[in-house]
Amino acid sequence: xxxxxxxxxxxxxxxxxxxxxxxxxxxxxxxxxxxxxxxxxxxxxxxxxxxxxxxxxxxxxxxxxxxxxxxxxxxxxxxxxxxxxxxxxxxxxxxxxxxxxxxxxxxxxxxxxx
Amino acid sequence: xxxxxxxxxxxxxxxxxxxxxxxxxxxxxxxxxxxxxxxxxxxxxxxxxxxxxxxxxxxxxxxxxxxxxxxxxxxxxxxxxxxxxxxxxxxxxxxxxxxxxxxxxxxxxxxxxx
Numbered sequence: 001x002x003x004x005x006x007x008x009x010x011x012x013x014x015x016x017x018x019x020x021x022x023x024x025x026x027x028x029x030x031x032x033x034x035x036x037x038x039x040x041x042x043x044x045x046x047x048x049x050x051x052x053x054x055x056x057x058x059x060x061x062x063x064x065x066x067x068x069x070x071x072x073x074x075x076x077x078x079x080x081x082x083x084x085x086x087x088x089x090x091x092x093x094x095x096x097x098x099x100x101x102x103x104x105x106x107x108x109x110x111x112x113x114x
Numbered sequence: 115x116x117x118x119x120x121x122x123x124x125x126x127x128x129x130x131x132x133x134x135x136x137x138x139x140x141x142x143x144x145x146x147x148x149x150x151x152x153x154x155x156x157x158x159x160x161x162x163x164x165x166x167x168x169x170x171x172x173x174x175x176x177x178x179x180x181x182x183x184x185x186x187x188x189x190x191x192x193x194x195x196x197x198x199x200x201x202x203x204x205x206x207x208x209x210x211x212x213x214x215x216x217x218x219x220x221x222x223x224x225x226x227x228x
Contacts, residue, residue: 004157031214040123042204042218043158050213058215090157094214100146100165101214105157 002026004106006091012112013081021076021109023091031094032074033103034058034066036087043090049074081113116141116207120219128227133177133192135222137205140186146208147188148216149179153201161203164188175199200226 007022025032030051035043035058045058049068063085065077074093078085088110092103121136139145149161162173169181175198179190188205203222209215 033214033216040220042206042220043216044218045215048213048215056213092158096214100163100208102148102160102163103214103216105150105159107157108155 004091004093004104006089006106006109008109009107010110010112012114013078014114015081015083017081018077018079019081019111021078021089021091021111023074023076023106024072025074025091025093025104026072027093027095027104028071029093029095029104030071031096031101032068033092033094034064034074034076035090035092036060036085037090037108038087046076046089078111083113085111086113087111116145116209116217118147118205118207118217118219120203120205120222122222123220124223124225126225126227127195129197130194133190133195133199133224135190135203135205135224137188137190137219138186139188139205139207141207141210143210147179147181148206148208149173149177149188149190150204150206151201152204152221158204161190195224195226197226197228200224 033048034046047066049055091106094101117140147164150158164181205219
């Protein structure tokens with residue numbers, strides 16, 4: 001199994017450009033999450049999804065959008081890139097959204113906005 | 115609200131000596147607690163988790179953690195550090211409910227000197 005895959009690995013954007021970060025999991029997990037990690041900080045939740053067609057905001061959703069049309073895919077959209085969005089983005093998934101559940105993380109996408 | 119505090123941002127040990135990474139949590143209910151490890155330019159990997167069973171939890175690569183309710187702590191230990199243990203370590207608490215949302219500490223960088 002590939003687990004959770006993310007593309008691209010690294011991207012440089014100019015201010016105001018848009019892009020989509022791709023996330024795919026092959027474990028048939030219902031729950032998927034997007035986090036961002038700023039230097040020297042822990043991960044902060046951007047958006048999450050409890051199943052296809054259902055998404056909700058996390059702690060830091062401003063400037064981002066998500067959709068979940070299939071169980072496997074959970075893309076993250078940046079519409080108007082800003083320098084504050086320079087970060088490392090991680091996608092994760094888990095079978096169920098229970099408190100004891102392990103989340104499985106992708107390798108991350110490093111984004112630089114100039 | 116739940117939260118975690120990692121008491122050291124950076125820990126340096128010599129190879130073969132014990133490792134102690136400290137974590138305190140705040141929760142109004144019996145929490146689920148995790149330790150994740152992040153090697154440079156990699157995604158996060160679960161080391162171990164506490165889910166209200168045994169208070170001493172054993173994880174991968176010789177790590178273990180003890181849940182102490184009276185001290186609201188969940189410190190991570192390893193008897194003998196290896197060079198490959200050098201990484202970023204995150205203490206994490208799971209938010210109560212059916213969303214599976216995780217709340218991360220700020221991380222502890224473990225340096226292992228030869």
